[in-house]
Amino acid sequence: MNKIIPIGQAAKILGVHVQTLRNWEKSGKLKPDSISPGGTRRYSLEHILSLSGKTLPVQTDNRYTVAYARVSSHDQKEDLKRQAQVLELYCAEHGYEYEMITDLGSGMNYYKKGLTSLINKILNNEVKRLVLTHKDRLLRFGA
Numbered sequence: 001m002n003k004i005i006p007i008g009q010a011a012k013i014l015g016v017h018v019q020t021l022r023n024w025e026k027s028g029k030l031k032p033d034s035i036s037p038g039g040t041r042r043y044s045l046e047h048i049l050s051l052s053g054k055t056l057p058v059q060t061d062n063r064y065t066v067a068y069a070r071v072s073s074h075d076q077k078e079d080l081k082r083q084a085q086v087l088e089l090y091c092a093e094h095g096y097e098y099e100m101i102t103d104l105g106s107g108m109n110y111y112k113k114g115l116t117s118l119i120n121k122i123l124n125n126e127v128k129r130l131v132l133t134h135k136d137r138l139l140r141f142g143a
Contacts, residue, residue, distance in 0.1 A: 003044075003045040003046075004033055004034065004042045004043065004044060004045070005042065005043055005044075005045050005048065006040060006041070006042055006043075007021055007022075007032070007040070007041040007042070007043065010043040010048045013045075013048050013049065013052055013054070014048060014051060014052050015052070021041070021043075022041075025041070030043075030051075033047070061128065063125065063126055063127055063128035064096075064097045064098060064099060064126070064127070064128055065091055065096040065097065065098040065099070065127075065128055065129045065130070065131055066098065066099050066100075066101055066118060066121060066127050066129075066130050066131070067084075067087035067088065067090075067091055067098050067099070067100045067101070067131045067132075068087075068101045068102075068103070068114065068115075068118055068130060068131070068132055068137065068138060069083035069084045069087055069100070069101075069102045069103070069132075069133065069137060070083075070102070070103040070104070070105070070112070070114070070115075070137045070138070071083070071103075071104060072104075072105065072106055073104075074104065077104075080102055080104065083102075083133045083137065084100060084102055086133055087100065087131055087132075087133060088100065090131060091131060096129070096131075098131070101114040101117060101118055102114060103115055115138070115139075118130075
């Protein structure tokens with residue numbers, strides 16, 4: 001996606017005055033990508049950086065995998081351990097950098113500490129992928 005920047009930011013990147021960009025436009029050396037009805041000029045960041053000899057910084061993806069396991073009751077704790085082991089093995093086999101989240105509680109509601117944490121991580125764009133043993137481990141309905 002190409003980012004569009006205002007004339008002031010373009011001038012700063014190029015190390016010139018805003019009026020210089022306006023003069024370049026008059027002479028045909030530089031053309032803005034858009035001009036608003038109010039006269040605000042906007043330029044493609046990629047084009048401005050190419051004129052300056054700079055490049056866009058490489059974006060690193062610092063998101064990670066979340067492995068989520070859940071059981072409904074305390075007497076299913078052994079099943080929770082088994083789910084966690086299966087998820088750990090799967091993530092290790094695929095070389096994923098992961099975080100394990102486990103929950104103990106009904107799949108019929110959203111009121112679980114681990115699920116709340118998982119949803120917040122997803123909303124904050126921290127999660128690259130979610131690994132489950134079965135989709136009903138997340139929620140019974142509406143998953």
